[in-house]
Amino acid sequence: MTPAVASPPVDLLYTDAELSFRDELREWLHDVLPSVGQQPDTSDFAAKREFDTAWQRTLYDAGYAGINWPREFGGRGATPTEQLIFIEESERARAPYVGCNFVGLLHAGPTLIMEATDEQRALHLPAILKGEHPWCQGFSEPGAGSDLASLATRAYRDGDYYVVSGQKIWTSYAQIADYCELLVRTNVEAPKHRGISWLIMPMDLPGLEVRPIRTAHGDSEFSEMFLDEVRIPVANLVGAENDGWRVAMVTFSFERGTAFISDVISSAQDLRDLAGIAKKVLRKGASAWEDAEIRREIGRLQADYDAMWALTKRNVSQAQRTGMVGPGGSVFKLFLADVQKRSSTLAYKLLGRMTMAYSDLGGMTEIDFVGDRVYTLTLSIAAGTSQIQRNIIGERVLGLPKER
Amino acid sequence: MDFDLSSDQEALRDGVRALCEGRFTIEFIRTLIDGVGVDRGRWRELADTGVFSLVLPESAGGVGLGYADAAVVFEELGRALVPGPLVGTFLAAGVLDGAATGETIVGLVERPRADDGFGDGRTQAAYVEYLGALDALLVIDDDGVWQVDAAALLAEARQPKPLDPLTPVWRVENLPQGTRVADAAAAQRWREVGATLTSALQLGVATGACDLATEYAKSRMQFGKPIGQFQAVKHMCADMVTRNEVCRAAVYWAGCALDDPEVGDPARAASVARIQADHASSENGKDCVQVHGGMGYTWEVDAHLFLKRGWVLATQFGSADEHAERMATYV
Numbered sequence: 001m002t003p004a005v006a007s008p009p010v011d012l013l014y015t016d017a018e019l020s021f022r023d024e025l026r027e028w029l030h031d032v033l034p035s036v037g038q039q040p041d042t043s044d045f046a047a048k049r050e051f052d053t054a055w056q057r058t059l060y061d062a063g064y065a066g067i068n069w070p071r072e073f074g075g076r077g078a079t080p081t082e083q084l085i086f087i088e089e090s091e092r093a094r095a096p097y098v099g100c101n102f103v104g105l106l107h108a109g110p111t112l113i114m115e116a117t118d119e120q121r122a123l124h125l126p127a128i129l130k131g132e133h134p135w136c137q138g139f140s141e142p143g144a145g146s147d148l149a150s151l152a153t154r155a156y157r158d159g160d161y162y163v164v165s166g167q168k169i170w171t172s173y174a175q176i177a178d179y180c181e182l183l184v185r186t187n188v189e190a191p192k193h194r195g196i197s198w199l200i201m202p203m204d205l206p207g208l209e210v211r212p213i214r215t216a217h218g219d220s221e222f223s224e225m226f227l228d229e230v231r232i233p234v235a236n237l238v239g240a241e242n243d244g245w246r247v248a249m250v251t252f253s254f255e256r257g258t259a260f261i262s263d264v265i266s267s268a269q270d271l272r273d274l275a276g277i278a279k280k281v282l283r284k285g286a287s288a289w290e291d292a293e294i295r296r297e298i299g300r301l302q303a304d305y306d307a308m309w310a311l312t313k314r315n316v317s318q319a320q321r322t323g324m325v326g327p328g329g330s331v332f333k334l335f336l337a338d339v340q341k342r343s344s345t346l347a348y349k350l351l352g353r354m355t356m357a358y359s360d361l362g363g364m365t366e367i368d369f370v371g372d373r374v375y376t377l378t379l380s381i382a383a384g385t386s387q388i389q390r391n392i393i394g395e396r397v398l399g400l401p402k403e404r
Numbered sequence: 405m406d407f408d409l410s411s412d413q414e415a416l417r418d419g420v421r422a423l424c425e426g427r428f429t430i431e432f433i434r435t436l437i438d439g440v441g442v443d444r445g446r447w448r449e450l451a452d453t454g455v456f457s458l459v460l461p462e463s464a465g466g467v468g469l470g471y472a473d474a475a476v477v478f479e480e481l482g483r484a485l486v487p488g489p490l491v492g493t494f495l496a497a498g499v500l501d502g503a504a505t506g507e508t509i510v511g512l513v514e515r516p517r518a519d520d521g522f523g524d525g526r527t528q529a530a531y532v533e534y535l536g537a538l539d540a541l542l543v544i545d546d547d548g549v550w551q552v553d554a555a556a557l558l559a560e561a562r563q564p565k566p567l568d569p570l571t572p573v574w575r576v577e578n579l580p581q582g583t584r585v586a587d588a589a590a591a592q593r594w595r596e597v598g599a600t601l602t603s604a605l606q607l608g609v610a611t612g613a614c615d616l617a618t619e620y621a622k623s624r625m626q627f628g629k630p631i632g633q634f635q636a637v638k639h640m641c642a643d644m645v646t647r648n649e650v651c652r653a654a655v656y657w658a659g660c661a662l663d664d665p666e667v668g669d670p671a672r673a674a675s676v677a678r679i680q681a682d683h684a685s686s687e688n689g690k691d692c693v694q695v696h697g698g699m700g701y702t703w704e705v706d707a708h709l710f711l712k713r714g715w716v717l718a719t720q721f722g723s724a725d726e727h728a729e730r731m732a733t734y735v
Contacts (some may be wrong), residue, residue, distance in 0.1 A: 012405060012407050012657070012660050012664075012667040012668075013405065013666060013667060014405055015405070046542065081405045084405075088687075115710065132430040136516070149418055153486050211720065271735055272735055273735040275732070292729070295728075295729060295732045296725055296728035296729060296730045296732065297728075298731075298735055299728035299729055299730065299731030299732035299733075299734075299735070300679060300725070300728045300731065302677040302731045302732065302735045303654075303675065303676045303680065303727070304680075305651075306654070306657075306672070306673070306676045306679050306731075307650050307651075307653055307654040307657075307676055307680050308650070308653075310407070310653035310654055310656070310657040310676075311649060311650055311653035313407040313653070314407050314408060314649075314652075314656075314688045315406075315407065315655075316407075317405065317406050317407040318408055318409040320406065321406075321408060327645075330648065331645065331646045331649045331650070334642075334643075334646050335646055335650050387635070387639065388640065389642075390635070390639040390642035390643070391635070391639075391642075393642035393643055393646065394632070394638035394639065394646050395638075397642075397645055398614075398618045398632075398641055398642070398645065399618075399622070399635065399643060400618065400621060400622065400630075400632035400635070401622070401629075401630055401632060401633040403633055403634070403635060
């Protein structure tokens with residue numbers, strides 16, 4: 001077991017190239033952020049689109065759009081490590097989030113790169129990079145949630161068109177999107193995974209109706225989409241007909257891999273704010289910080305964020321080696337959902353009856369702890385529920401038998 | 405950046421795993437129950453493999469590796485439930501003659517604080533693991549590391565029934581001051597290394613518990629199906645994996661921080677590792693028992709050995725609560 005030479009320790013340090021990438025990015029963010037306006041209210045979707053589009057254009061002009069996209073498709077071709085640095089630095093500087101360009105940049109775009117024709121790529125990829133065309137995702141249905149492959153939105157051929165009827169749900173930004181990555185059933189005879197196709201649907205077609213869903217938070221982050229004989233050109237088929245499940249899965253694990261990394265950084269920043277509140281809040285004359293239980297829970301949460309950051313670096317390293325986000329993404333998401341809920345509970349313990357209102361937390365904080373407390377409910381549901389993540393780990397990591 | 409094991413580290417891990425599978429089978433380890441917990445011959449084999457001299461320079465007869473490598477090795481030892489004062493002897497290598505080569509079996513114990521106790525004026529007794537097997541005992545406190553006469557202590561110590569049958573303990577009423585062998589700065593470093601490697605052992609324990617539970621969930625049939633097919637059981641196993649992976653990231657990070665403080669403050673990283681490892685080993689141990697049902701509560705099934713080792717290791721190098729207090733200072 002004695003190697004002839006000492007093995008290099010696990011390399012957690014950034015290389016010179018990675019460091020100069022970071023320094024350049026830091027400097028750019030420092031220069032550009034003061035001229036970026038305030039985030040619009042989350043319920044003002046038109047303003048949100050305008051804001052997110054402007055930020056994406058700013059990124060594009062500076063060469064940071066499509067950070068992980070290959071260079072030949074207009075991206076920066078950054079390594080997973082550089083991508084991690086990009087997310088980390090953007091979040092630390094509190095730069096705008098990807099917003100309504102999420103699906104285009106992180107899901108539809110990468111899928112088009114892998115599976116689309118040259119014509120489809122030329123039509124869509126530059127517009128996604130520049131933020132000109134926000135996309136939305138038409139995957140889930142009222143009857144197809146965790147069991148996505150059972151989706152029933154039906155498409156039949158009529159000449160050069162697919163005629164599509166059905167219902168989609170949980171579609172973020174459907175109100176303002178220009179295109180939708182749509183999964184439809186093109187073969188009802190085949191086994192459920194083999195009769196699905198992946199279509200590009202323009203959002204201005206006749207027969208398409210978008211109805212916002214009011215969430216438990218009170219806003220309308222998601223919509224339902226009703227499709228009544230919507231005619232989509234066959235030229236908008238991506239990949240082969242009935243091969244849409246595989247096409248969708250090509251980039252599916254990506255969402256679990258990197259989509260939530262910025263949450264770790266922002267949550268660790270919020271924890272500092274909570275610690276500050278704990279030192280200010282008085283109970284019977286003593287600060288909450290003097291309560292060992294509060295102090296230790298803050299310490300445990302910090303230990304969890306530190307561990308989560310280390311886990312992120314392991315996941316990124318594995319993605320760099322294998323080109324795939326493995327089950328580490330599921331582990332990360334399960335842990336994040338659990339830690340965020342504990343953090344919200346701590347905020348409640350500190351703020352007490354003030355947490356009956358979303359805003360005006362006694363001037364204690366600018367951070368929306370009450371809204372976050374409600375929002376954390378989605379962390380164990382969206383992008384695959386915690387139960388589905390546990391199935392993935394149980395079956396793919398441990399090799400336990402499938403229930404079906 | 406590449407925070408995954410190098411091919412050398414994978415080879416190191418596989419080498420230690422092969423040693424454990426050949427020389428530290430659970431059947432062999434169980435023969436140590438009711439004895440002093442250490443077999444001198446096998447201890448020498450651990451030393452010959454380089455377990456205690458891993459980070460000593462090659463010029464001093466060591467292997468010349470780093471603490472990240474040591475974490476990988478200790479994880480494997482924990483996974484196999486290898487008993488003995490592994491961390492104490494590792495720390496003593498290079499300080500006490502014969503520790504590195506396995507000739508001197510060295511224990512290490514935290515000196516009870518003068519202000520700990522039961523309020524009756526008596527200082528709290530020290531509980532010394534494996535005292536009956538030790539050639540030397542070191543005591544660590546804020547002022548340094550001290551050597552005391554292990555044989556003299558053994559003559560006066562009582563041996564209660566141990567929680568973990570593979571971690572026999574002796575109760576020592578009064579630890580003498582001893583002779584200083586390392587200063588306060590060294591003691592601080594020893595605590596960081598000790599906390600990290602103890603966490604690595606617990607990571608192994610947690611992983612071993614998960615492996616055992618998974619194996620059982622695949623083979624145990626009820627209602628005509630392997631029980632691992634039921635989500636209630638499958639999800640328990642998946643939660644064990646999650647704890648392992650979070651813990652593994654924390655432990656490897658702590659090892660890297662000991663090798664190079666530029667990747668992180670080693671004291672902070674050790675506290676993170678300690679908190680995650682206590683959680684992973686105790687929760688996975690309990691879940692392993694639960695997956696086994698009634699069989700999990702029997703002496704014959706190894707589930708209780710994983711749980712008890714996790715509980716025992718949780719008492720070493722600071723409790724999770726103490727480390728949580730320290731972590732609060734970093735927020």
